[in-house]
Structure formats: C-alpha cells, structure tokens
Amino acid sequence: MGDIIFEDFNVNFETRKQNVKSVRDMNLTIKSHKITGIVGESGCGKSVLSLSILGLLPDYAKTSGNIYYDNKDITALANRVREKYLGREFGYISQNPSESLSPIRKIRKQFYESLDLVEKNKAEIEKKSIEILKELGFEKPLEVLDKYPFQLSGGQQQRVLTGIAISSSPRWIFADEPTKGLDENIKKDSLELFKKLRSFGIDSTLVITHDIDFAKNLCDEVMVMYSGQIVEMGIDVLDNPKHPYTKGFIESMPSKGMKIMEGKTLSPTEDIRGCRFANRCGCKTKRCDLESPKLYNYENSQVRCFLYDKGE
Amino acid sequence: MIKVSNLDKSFGDKKILNDINFTLKSGEILSIVGDSGSGKTTLSKIILGLIKPDRGQIIYEGVDLVNLGKKDFKKYRKDIQIISQNPSSFFDPSMKLGRSVIEPLKNFKLKLDDEKLKDLIEEFKLDEKVLARYPHQVSGGEIQRLSIIRALLLEPKILILDEPTSMLDISVQAQILDILKRIQVDKNMSYIFISHDMEVVEIFSDRVLNLKNSKLI
Ligand SMILES: Nc1ncnc2c1ncn2[C@@H]1O[C@H](COP(=O)(O)OP(=O)(O)OP(=O)(O)O)[C@@H](O)[C@H]1O
Ligand SMILES: Nc1ncnc2c1ncn2[C@@H]1O[C@H](COP(=O)(O)OP(=O)(O)O)[C@@H](O)[C@H]1O
Ligand code: SF4
Ligand SMILES: [Mg+2]
Ligand SMILES: [Mg+2]
Numbered sequence: 001m002g003d004i005i006f007e008d009f010n011v012n013f014e015t016r017k018q019n020v021k022s023v024r025d026m027n028l029t030i031k032s033h034k035i036t037g038i039v040g041e042s043g044c045g046k047s048v049l050s051l052s053i054l055g056l057l058p059d060y061a062k063t064s065g066n067i068y069y070d071n072k073d074i075t076a077l078a079n080r081v082r083e084k085y086l087g088r089e090f091g092y093i094s095q096n097p098s099e100s101l102s103p104i105r106k107i108r109k110q111f112y113e114s115l116d117l118v119e120k121n122k123a124e125i126e127k128k129s130i131e132i133l134k135e136l137g138f139e140k141p142l143e144v145l146d147k148y149p150f151q152l153s154g155g156q157q158q159r160v161l162t163g164i165a166i167s168s169s170p171r172w173i174f175a176d177e178p179t180k181g182l183d184e185n186i187k188k189d190s191l192e193l194f195k196k197l198r199s200f201g202i203d204s205t206l207v208i209t210h211d212i213d214f215a216k217n218l219c220d221e222v223m224v225m226y227s228g229q230i231v232e233m234g235i236d237v238l239d240n241p242k243h244p245y246t247k248g249f250i251e252s253m254p255s256k257g258m259k260i261m262e263g264k265t266l267s268p269t270e271d272i273r274g275c276r277f278a279n280r281c282g283c284k285t286k287r288c289d290l291e292s293p294k295l296y297n298y299e300n301s302q303v304r305c306f307l308y309d310k311g312e
Numbered sequence: 313m314i315k316v317s318n319l320d321k322s323f324g325d326k327k328i329l330n331d332i333n334f335t336l337k338s339g340e341i342l343s344i345v346g347d348s349g350s351g352k353t354t355l356s357k358i359i360l361g362l363i364k365p366d367r368g369q370i371i372y373e374g375v376d377l378v379n380l381g382k383k384d385f386k387k388y389r390k391d392i393q394i395i396s397q398n399p400s401s402f403f404d405p406s407m408k409l410g411r412s413v414i415e416p417l418k419n420f421k422l423k424l425d426d427e428k429l430k431d432l433i434e435e436f437k438l439d440e441k442v443l444a445r446y447p448h449q450v451s452g453g454e455i456q457r458l459s460i461i462r463a464l465l466l467e468p469k470i471l472i473l474d475e476p477t478s479m480l481d482i483s484v485q486a487q488i489l490d491i492l493k494r495i496q497v498d499k500n501m502s503y504i505f506i507s508h509d510m511e512v513v514e515i516f517s518d519r520v521l522n523l524k525n526s527k528l529i
Contacts, residue, residue: 042481
C-alpha cells in the first residue's frame, strides 16, 4: 500500500507549434515508507513528473498511461476527487516558494489553511504552527507568522513552505528542491528535518534535488533522470555511478573541480530512435543510434545503457 | 569601478546592514557570501537603486547613485544589471519569453541583434523553442538561464549574480559558470557574485567578502 506505480506514462505539452515530451514511457515504482531522491539535468522532467502525481499539470498537458496509488489509477479520477488528495495524502513543497506562497496574505493565514484540514481548534493550530517553525530553525516563530512572504529572504520562504506542507501530516511529501537558497547550517537543519518526517506522521518522501550531498545523506534510493527518462536508479548510484551520464554528472560537482560535460541535451520536442544520451556519450557504439536502451539490472542498480545489457 | 561606503540599512528595528564598505574593481569577480537572511539580496537591491539605504554612498563613475532621482539613475541603470535569485518574478507571466527577454532592450531604446540572441541561446545550452513559451511553461533552470541572457543582451559593465545557479543541476551549473567567466574576461566586465556555496565561490571568484552580523569582512 502507498506505492506510486507508473505504467507506460507519458506527458506531452502540445501547442500549435511544438510538442514537448517531458516524460517518456515511464515505467517505475516509487516505494512507500522510503525516501527517494531524483536528481538530473535541469529541464529533464523532474518537476513535471511530480506534478503528474499531484494532479497539478496544466489542462493542456496530455498524458497517456497510468499512475496507480493504493491500487487506484489516480489519472482516471475526477478532478474534484483528486484535489482531495492534496494536503491529506500528498503534501507538496514546490520549487518556487514565491509562486506557492500567496504574496498578499500573512504566513499565519497560510499555515492555518493547511492545518485546517486536520485540526479545527484555533489554539491548537497556533501551537502546532509555532512548533513546526521552531523545528525548522526559526528562533522567533511568532514574528514569522506575522510577516508577508516578501519580508522573508528566499531561504526563509523555502523553509516556511516546507512547514506548511508538513503541517497537515500527509502520507507522502513531494519536495522540489527544498534546500535551494539555504546556507550550509540551515541545510543541515533541513536534512535533519527530512530525516525525521516520520514523527510528523509522514513516512514516504520524494525529493527532487540538485544537491548531491543532501541526496546522499538523505535518500534510501536515488533515481537519475535525463531527457524525460530515468537512466539509472539504485541505492548507491551517487557513490558508484554506472551510466555514462551519471558519471559525467558526478564529475561536475564543485568538490570534484566542476568538470564540464560537453554537448547539449536533445530537445524534448525531438524524437529519435536510439539512446537519448548518444550525442554526448563517449562510450557510444553503433547500436546506440539504432535502438533505445531499456533499464538493465546490474549489480544493485538498474541502468539504461547497453554497456550493462547482459542479454538476459 | 564602484565604491560602496558607510552603508546602513534596517528593516523596522532590525539592522540588516551596518557600515558596509567595499570597492569593486574593474574586471574582477568579487564574491559576497553569507548565511541565508544575512542581507546579501538587500545589499544588491540597494546597489541597483531598488531600495534606499538609511545612510551611505555608492559611487559609480564619480556620481553618488544613492541620491540620484529616478530619471538620472536611468543613465546608469543599463550599466548595472542583476540576475535575480528568483528569476520568475522578473518575467511577466502573460508575456512569451521571447518577448520578455528583449523587453529591457526596448526600455533603453536599443536594437535587438538577432544573431547575438541566437548565439547566447546556443551558448547557454538552451533550446530556441523555449522563446515561444510562457514563463510557467519552462523549467526552473531554463528560466534562470533566460534571465542571464536577458541581462547580458544589455551589455552591462557590472553584473550582480544573486545565486545565479540556484535552480541548475551541477552539470549545467558547471557549464554556465564556465560561460559566465569567459564572457566576463572577453568583455572585461565586473561581477558581484552572491552565493553560499563556498566550493563554487573558491573556483569562480577573485576575491571573497563575508557578510556576517550585518558587517562585511
Ligand atoms: N506547461 C508546459 N508547457 C510546455 N513545456 C513545458 C511545460 N512545463 C514544463 N515544460 C517543459 O518540460 C521539460 C521538463 O520540465 P521540468 O519543469 O519538469 O524540468 P525539471 O527537470 O524540473 O528542471 P529544473 O531542474 O530546471 O527545474 C522542460 O523542457 C520544460 O521546458
Ligand atoms: N521588505 C522587507 N521587509 C522586512 N524585512 C525584510 C525585507 N526584505 C528582507 N527582509 C529581511 O532582511 C533580512 C535579509 O534578507 P535578504 O537580503 O533577502 O537575505 P539574503 O542574504 O538571504 O539574500 C532577512 O531577515 C529578511 O527577512
Ligand atoms: S546506450 Fe550507448 S550512447 Fe547510451 S549511454 Fe549507453 S553507451 Fe552511451
Ligand atoms: Mg524543476
Ligand atoms: Mg537572497
């Protein structure tokens, strides 16, 4: 129960002039009771993938395939039913706090709205908001409640958003770059907080992050996404990368000297027959242009690359 | 290039900046690091004339920018550009990105060089097709790169980069910082680079100042 299962799932954004395929043939299980991380190139489809679970894609997005949750295909639910999942089942920390926080309402109001789903007693609500803000490293929670978002720095907004999302104790938390704009100290606090989400009644987490150390320290499993597809997943992907993209990605960490991975990602509007990383890959063979690799099992990972095809 | 002296700023009774002094030299990348909420963004907004300081001077080309009226400030506005930590707030949600990107050029009555825009799009590893979309139709990293391009089209002399790679993954971050550095050398620009990633700062900048307890050291 509680797993999120993608079956042949695709997301296309069709407009008159272009067809952007942001998520391609996704077959994937995101396990409950775990912390799963997604890393990958900017624009590869991470946010779109999480928005599709949350049912927050814009109307003109065309999806095909299914997403199962608790044995129900949630893509088939009416909007009205699906909206009920937000806050109760699925909590969301978006990539852009200034878009999710209403600019014209005080933080207090926004906290109350979320807590209202689970608690009706005003005094309790106030107590709980303060408690959560304290956990998030705010020394003066009362002052924060009385502020408008623009009076907070980017990192402070990010933390408030996290607080609001967890306050209603949903089963799942989806966090899109929760550490963006945080300095090292607060990042540490944030790491601790995510580690103990269970004490807030949340036991499954999907976190999208560009912060490799954060992902390493937090996640039970990591998925690497590239150009609309998962190219590698497993428990030690970041320490022991196998896919040529993941290897290059890890090499570009500042602590490794920010080596540059040459080349440009294929446009999501472009369909090709072969591997979507082939135009940048140093290990490419003839087969890579002719056929699209599947996820192959290799040691304790799954890797979308012919180098790991043992012909099973 | 620009000299900041005795700058103070409080919000309410909270002192954010206390007697800030520094000089940005021509052709240098000066980094300002500091914890979240330490006042880095506030400082850059003051340099841009978006917030008035309580006290202090910002001397650029012999003129004190702090006491300039809106109209006079405009003369210098093009020379000093910012890449904001929050790029989407700089783009009109109802306008296609292709139009937004060239909007500042129009404000300064400058002509668009199509080739130049094309080259920048290519250099920053973007897909030209994003120009035909609206801000909510692109990823965080894409809009961040567009905001860099928009600033560079104006050929500023000073660029303030407020966490310019906050929404980029590490591989695109490495590519973008490399390009930014190349452009800075080519055009002999000066950068103020705001970040809290010490590793990145060390690789990228010539000099580092630390904003701590409202002081810059
Ligand atoms: N509403 C939309 N209409 C058209 N294209 C879109 C829309 N939303 C996203 N896209 C495109 O889909 C692709 C994936 O976007 P997504 O936001 O998921 O990227 P991401 O992996 O989260 O990147 P980042 O790390 O930069 O935030 C991008 O190429 C983006 O331009
Ligand atoms: N308009 C405002 N009104 C009140 N407080 C503000 C305002 N803008 C920023 N602050 C506060 O000033 C401090 C510095 O903010 P900022 O410069 O954004 O920090 P950062 O160093 O993270 O960029 C923070 O405590 C923030 O809450
Ligand atoms: S399948 Fe071929 S092109 Fe693709 S990553 Fe593997 S070796 Fe490189
Ligand atoms: Mg995203
Ligand atoms: Mg800031």
